[in-house]
Amino acid sequence: xxxxxxxxxxxxxxxxxxxxxxxxxxxxxxxxxxxxxxxxxxxxxxxxxxxxxxxxxxxxxxxxxxxxxxxxxxxxxxxxxxxxxxxxxxxxxxxxxxxxxxxxxxxxxxxxxxxxxxxxxxxxxxxxxxxxxxxxxxxxxxxxxxxxxxxxxxxxxxxxxxxxxxxxxxxxxxxxxxxxxxxxxxxxxxxxxxxxxxxxxxxxxxxxxxxxxxxxxxxxxxxxxxxxxxxxxxxxxxxxxxxxxxxxxxxxxxxxxxxxxxxxxxxxxxxxxxxxxxxxxxxxxxxxxxxxxxxxxxxxxxxxxxxxxxxxxxxxxxxxxxxxxxxxxxxxxxxxxxxxxxxxxxxxxxxx
Numbered sequence: 453x454x455x456x457x458x459x460x461x462x463x464x465x466x467x468x469x470x471x472x473x474x475x476x477x478x479x480x481x482x483x484x485x486x487x488x489x490x491x492x493x494x495x496x497x498x499x500x501x502x503x504x505x506x507x508x509x510x511x512x513x514x515x516x517x518x519x520x521x522x523x524x525x526x527x528x529x530x531x532x533x534x535x536x537x538x539x540x541x542x543x544x545x546x547x548x549x550x551x552x553x554x555x556x557x558x559x560x561x562x563x564x565x566x567x568x569x570x571x572x573x574x575x576x577x578x579x580x581x582x583x584x585x586x587x588x589x590x591x592x593x594x595x596x597x598x599x600x601x602x603x604x605x606x607x608x609x610x611x612x613x614x615x616x617x618x619x620x621x622x623x624x625x626x627x628x629x630x631x632x633x634x635x636x637x638x639x640x641x642x643x644x645x646x647x648x649x650x651x652x653x654x655x656x657x658x659x660x661x662x663x664x665x666x667x668x669x670x671x672x673x674x675x676x677x678x679x680x681x682x683x684x685x686x687x688x689x690x691x692x693x694x695x696x697x698x699x700x701x702x703x704x705x706x707x708x709x710x711x712x713x714x715x716x717x718x719x720x721x722x723x724x725x726x727x728x729x730x731x732x733x734x735x736x737x738x739x740x741x742x743x744x745x746x747x748x749x750x751x752x753x754x755x756x757x758x759x760x761x762x763x764x765x766x767x768x769x770x771x772x773x774x775x776x777x778x779x780x781x782x783x784x785x786x787x788x789x790x791x792x793x794x795x796x797x798x799x800x801x802x803x804x
Contacts, residue, residue, distance in 0.1 A: 453605045453665040455801075457549065457651030459542025460770050461535050462507035462644070462760060469504065471513060472641070473497040479517040481630045489632045496641040502733030502754065506644035506761035508625045509535075516628055521687035528564030528626035533573040535647035536621040539766075540578055543617070543649035547657060551578050555613035556585040558603055560596035560620045560765050562682065562792070563627040563689070574619065585613070593680065594729060595791030596620055596765035597648070598799055602668055604652040614654055620765035621647035627682070627689040635693035642732055643691075644761035648769030661776060661804055666784075668799035669712040671704050676794035701731060702738035704796035705788050709743065712798050713786075724783035725775050725803070726750055729768045729790060730757040752778070765791070 476482050476493060485493075509531040510516050515523075536559060544550065557580060559570045566573070569588030585607075592599055597620045604616040624643035629636055656662045679694040705728075713720055726745065730736050730753045740750055747754075752774045756767060763770060768789045775785070782803045790796040 453608050454653050454656045455650050455663040455665065456653045456657040456660060457543040457547025458649070458769065458773050458776065459539050459546055460646065460648045460766065460773055461538035461542065462646040463509045463531065463535070465511050466505045466507050467513055469497045469641070475513045475516070479514065481517050481519060485630065486632050489637055492634055492637050493641065496638055501641070502730070502736065502757050503642065503761045504758045507646060509623055509645045510625055516625060519628065519630065519688070524626045524628070524688060525564065528623045529566065531623045531626070531645065532561060532564055532570055532621050533577065535623070535645065536570060536574045536619045536649070537577040539621070539647040539649040540574060540617060540619055543651050546660070547651035547653075548659065549615060549651060551580050554580055554584055554615050554617050556587065556604070556607055556616045558587045558589060558600050558616065558618050560589040560592060560600045561622060562591060562593050562596065562764065563622045563624050565590070570621065591792065592765070592795065593791030593793070594731065594762070594764045594767065595789040595793070595795050595797050597768045598668065598787070598789050598797035599670070601650065601652065601665065601799065605665060605668070608652060608654050616652040617649065618652055619647060619649045620769060622764040622766060624764055627691065629685070629688055629690045636691060639691040639693045642762045644763050646760060646763040646766050646770065648766035648773070650769060663776070664802045666800045666802050667712060667716050668797065669708050670795060670797045671708050673700070673704060673794045676700055680794055681792045697731065698734040698738040700794060701735050701790045701796065702742035704794070705739055705790060705798070706742045708788065708796050708798040709786060712800060716800055718784060718800065722784050723786045725780040725785040726753070727768060727771045727775055727785055727787035728753045729788065730754065731762055731790070733757070
């Protein structure tokens with residue numbers, strides 16, 4: 453399988469963390485929080501947490517405090533299809549393919565629910581063929597990009613498809629929640645909105661840099677499920693984010709990496725670029741230590757985190773696009789994501 457097209461999209465409005473803090477102070481939900489909770493929010497938003505700005509589907513920013521199920525669902529319905537279509541259009545252009553060239557469309561999301569799923573709306577907007585295979589993947593959280601790509605790989609390997617369009621889209625501002633739980637508060641300070649799309653093909657495109665998907669692996673640690681997940685409360689999604697996440701993510705990322713490169717017979721020192729989901733600053737630091745990496749090796753993940761925050765599932769594709777735009781050295785690249793489940797995924801890419 454080859455990645456022959458790639459594009460990302462984010463809402464046009466970008467807000468600094470200080471902007472969020474200033475808006476929060478005059479919001480009614482903020483007045484209902486305990487003093488300790490207010491201190492946590494101030495510390496995260498104004499401190500050095502690795503995030504400078506976030507692109508949010510909010511205009512004005514005070515829409516973030518309209519915390520009721522109808523408003524949140526309406527935000528997802530309005531922005532998720534639009535962001536997904538914008539990213540997909542860019543990926544098609546990048547690959548030099550048209551809507552009629554695609555045999556399957558796979559979309560991952562966890563921040564909203566539609567029936568029919570997002571594939572119905574996005575395939576219509578893109579003008580894909582009526583007989584296109586559409587798959588909506590939900591519930592995989594921040595780690596969803598790699599399972600999505602592995603699904604495309606299976607369709608291509610089985611020769612059921614020639615070209616597959618893969619999309620990850622999250623409107624995290626449609627899943628904001630505020631209460632006195634520290635994990636909920638920190639989540640509200642970390643996540644941003646965005647989408648990424650990749651064109652996957654059985655043959656490489658001779659007119660662009662060759663990016664070949666070589667092999668991949670995953671780990672599901674169900675005993676750690678409750679450390680990172682969504683729950684439903686008052687008709688809204690409420691993010692559970694525990695303090696164990698950075699260490700768990702690093703532990704499982706190291707295990708997936710060791711197992712996949714071991715089976716492939718690749719020495720770990722041969723990786724020339726690291727395409728890692730960040731999650732947050734503490735996650736990056738834990739990854740760096742556990743994998744024995746230099747800070748510079750994770751700088752692309754850190755850069756995406758600084759500008760966009762944690763984008764959930766599209767994040768790792770934003771990092772991949774950054775590496776390609778930077779003309780990162782060719783060779784073997786390692787791409788990894790983690791998320792709800794508790795799950796962790798990794799893939800070995802070979803790049804010209």
